[in-house]
Amino acid sequence: MRNYLSTSLLLLSLVSAVNCATLLADEAKGLAIAQERKNRDAGWGDSESLTSMILRSAGGDESRREMRTAALEVQGDGDKGLTLFDEPRDVRGTAFLNHAHPTAEDDQWLYLPALKRVKRIASRNKSGPFMGSEFAYEDLSSFELAKYRFNYLRDEPCGDGQCFVIEQTPADEYSSYSKTVAWLDKTHYQPIKVTYYDRKNSLLKTLSLEDYKLYLEKYWRPHKLTMENHQTGKSTDLLIHNIRFNTGRTAADFDTNALQRAR
Amino acid sequence: MRTLLTVVALICTQAQATETTLGPVQSADTLWKLATQARPDDQVAMVQVIYALWQANPHAFTLNNINALRQGSQLNIPQRQHMLSIPVAVARQWYNNAITIPAGRPAKASANVSNQAAAEAEQPTAVPVVTQATEQHDDTPPQPTSVPAIPARQQTKTQATTSVSGFTPPSQDYTLTLQQRYYAKPGDQAQAKSHSRASVSAEWVWQSNDRAHLLALEPFLRWDQQDTEGNLIDLRQAYWQYAGDGYDIKTGVDIVFWGVTESQHLVDVINQTDLIAGVDGEAKLGQPMFNLNRYGSAGKLAVYILPYFRPRTLAGQDGRLRPPLPVNSDQPLYESAQAERNLDFALRWSQQFGALDLALSYFEGNNREPILLPSAENTLQPMYLQMQQLGIEAQLISGSWIWKLESIYRKTRQQDFSAATLGFEYTQVGVFETDWDWAWIAEYQYDSRQQLAPVPGQNDLFIGSRFVANDAAGSEMLLGLLQDLDNSASKSVKLEASMRLSNTLRLRIDAWLFQSNLPSDTLYFIRHDDYFQLSLDYYF
Incomplete structure (x- = not known):
């Protein structure tokens, strides 16, 4: 009996040791893949793009958003982004400036053209919908390693190729997600699909990223992103029409002085 | 000591020297890729890096063409200061031209004469005379491999979207607003209960391609059914602005906002208030100015x-x-002998210290706030005294809380006083398991003139609540109460709500309630002026 017990204990500890080792290995592999994703996308400098959003209600009613965005890569910190809203017409002239930080809260400002006021806004909670769409602010912020814990799950065929499936657990306690799962294309390490799980761990949204194009021989960018909310039946298409790199923008184009001048 | 310094200097020079070269250039390298390695920090634009690399390394490019980088060559990385010495706009224009020149054709060395460079890019000169291009270096391989700077598809895109200097066509925006206001009671001086109003504004903005020049023009017209004083022709914007490196200048008419608080704007003093437009005083008239930032x-x-x-x-x-006596605004009085031509002056310093924003301001000139003097014809005549004002604004962001302070000290011939607004804004998102944001605003208003202050907020507390639905219609609502702490019967309540009806239509609802039983109170004369207002904004 005693022998049996000790054998079981030994077996049990062996099993858990093996489990542990696999888990650690999977976390290391997950991080390595995420690192490779980040490295491959480093050095793009600055870019500008035209973006449309099509918001679709559960009943199929559509409304449209038009905006222009500019982005600046920042070494050693989160990226800077400037968004100018063109449609709907009542928000035309409104501008949004974001200085992302991997671990600290982002710095955010809004320019309100009716009052000509630059208003700094609290950014702790990034879970709010962006322009009434199915994209939350946190879905649109730059990919930073410090924002998540990574865990490699498996390889899986996806689209025309093969994907790494990585589980990402947000480090920010104010994130609206318990976890996200990303399918990264093995050829370019960019996501093809991301699923989002709410704080109760049920499936909330699925993001599909399509029409990848290569820029500057190195940087892959999707041109159609579809976010589907499984709990409400609503969806949003984000269409990127034109991406330009090397637009000559510097940090001076991403401060509050420039925000006032942004047109 | 001297020896030590020399040694340090030597080591430093050595260290720098090892970091100031790139290469040898591999077949997979692009100029863009190398420039990302050479870029010291994000204050330097990529085009500045590329221009400086090209300038400092004539041996590395066949025929001086940036699309023909020689394989195996070593690139010297110029100093950061050197990179910054060429203006971004110039470097960008040079780059946009340079990348369109096919490998094998010579490039123009001039970066400044943009039009000429563009013309040459389209029609290359028959005789390629480029001084540095033919220089032969022993360390470069005899068969240079051309490496394109960026992919061909990207080249055509950049070429197509960048026109050389000048302005893009102006943006044109027109807004028509129809307003209907219903008062609960007839006026104390028998004014009507129903007031209609219509206004139209146009905004034209021209911006140069390099974003340095901005021209804005915004005329505004208003028609008021009942009150002829409400008819207005204004220029809200009519200015030219130039943005340089670390500064901008503006000449013309514009609206400038100062401040951080929500319930009143004490510090905001540049523009005159269009008080007929709304009780909150947030509508402003255009102000002629020269401004340097x-x-x-x-x-x-x-x-x-x-x-x-x-x-x-x-x-x-x-x-x-x-007020009970009508105001005759036709002939305002001024303390200054120059009257409305008095040269007013203002200064403001502002700085961000992490989560804290701080600003100090000074203003001297015509007081924007009139005093109303009884005249012989049983009317009130506005008088504008000279004033000096010191202001401070502070704002601290801490998680979902924003703490706000505005305070002024104002001095006129008649009196000097101080006033302040102090409070917070707290925002919760996703309340009640919905997408709604729910914000609380609480602000205390103080004025050292106490009961004699010609404003309601002398010892008052403002409590407001804002709902933002985050829906496709962009629905939002603000409900606020301003309570006098000296007199419980003196208060005002406001409601602001709006939603989008279509891409080009927005509906707004505003309502105000005023209550007071003290004839000395500023709210007393408008206590029968509670109103409800519907506005429809049409954008075209």
Whole structure:
């Protein structure tokens, strides 16, 4: 009996040791893949793009958003982004400036053209919908390693190729997600699909990223992103029409002085 | 000591020297890729890096063409200062031209003569005479491999979207607003209960391709059914602005906002208030100005010279929300002998210290706020005294809380006083398991003139609540109460709500309630002026 017990204990500890080792290995592999994703996308400098959003209600009613965005890569910190809203017409002239930080809260400002006021806004909670769409602010912020814990799950065929499936657990306690799962294309390490799980761990949204194009021989960018909310039946298409790199923008184009001048 | 310094200097020079070269250039390298390695920090634009690399390494490019980088060559990385010495706009223009020149054709060395360079890019000169291009270096391989700077598809895209200098066609925006206001009671001076109003504004903005020049023009017209004083022709914007490196200048008419608080705007003093437009005083009249902004690591310094004054819009004989005696705004009085041509002056320094924003301001000139003097014809006549004002604004962000302070000290011939607004804004998102944001605003308003203050907020508490639905219609609502702490019967309540009806239509609802039983209270004369207002904004 005693022998049996000790054998079981030994077996049990062996099993858990093996489990542990696999888990650690999977976390290391997950991080390595995420690192490779980040490295491959480093050095793009600055870019500008035209973006449309099509918001679709559960009943199929559509409304449209038009905006222009500019982005600046920042070494050693989160990226800077400037968004100018063109449609709907009542928000035309409104501008949004974001200085992302991997671990600290982002710095955010809004320019309100009716009052000509630059208003700094609290950014702790990034879970709010962006322009009434199915994209939350946190879905649109730059990919930073410090924002998540990574865990490699498996390889899986996806689209025309093969994907790494990585589980990402947000480090920010104010994130609206318990976890996200990303399918990264093995050829370019960019996501093809991301699923989002709410704080109760049920499936909330699925993001599909399509029409990848290569820029500057190195940087892959999707041109159609579809976010589907499984709990409400609503969806949003984000269409990127034109991406330009090397637009000559510097940090001076991403401060509050420039925000006032942004047109 | 001297030896030590020399040694240190030597080591440093050595260390720098090892970091100032790139290469040898591999077949997979692009100029862009190498430039990302050479870029010291994000203050330097990629085009500045590329231009400096190209300038400092004539041996590395066949025929001086950036699309023909020689394989195996070593690139010297110029100093950061050197990179910054060429203006971004010039470097960008040079780059946009340079990348369109096919490998094998010579490039023009001039970066400044943009039009000429563009012309050459389209029609290359028959005889390629480029001084540096033919230089042969022993260390470069005899068969240079051309490496394109960026992929061909990207080249055509850049070429297509960048026109050489000048302005893009102006943006044109027109807004028509129809407003219907219903008062609960007839006016104390028998004014009507129903007031209609219509306004139209146009905005044209021209911006140069390099974003350095901005021209804006925004005329505004308003028609008021009941009160002729409400009719208005205004220029809200009519200016030219130039943005340079670390500064911008503006000449013309514009609206400038100062401040951080929500319930009142004490510090905001550049523009005159269009009081007829709304009780909250947030609508402003265009102000002629010369403005210089200088910014750097020590913060932003703004200087304003204001050569012309605009009197406040005040309700006339048939207007509501006015004192019992009608105001005759036609001939305002001024303390200054120059009257509305008094040269007003303002300064503001602002700086961000992490989560804390701080600003200090000074203003001297015509007081934007009139005093109303009884005249012989049983009317009130506005008088604008000279004033000096010191202001401070502070704002601290802490998680979902924003703490706010505005305070002024104002001195006129008549009196000197101080006033302050202090409070917070707290925002919760996703309340009640919905997408709604729910914000609380609480602000205490103080004025050292106590009961004699010609404003409601002398010892008052403002409590407000804002709902933002985050829906496709962009629905939002603000409900606020301003309670006098000296007199429980003196209070005002406001409601602001709006939603989008279509891409080009927005519906707004505003309502105000006023309550007071003290004749000395500023709210007393408008206590029968509670109203409800519907507005429809049409954008075309």
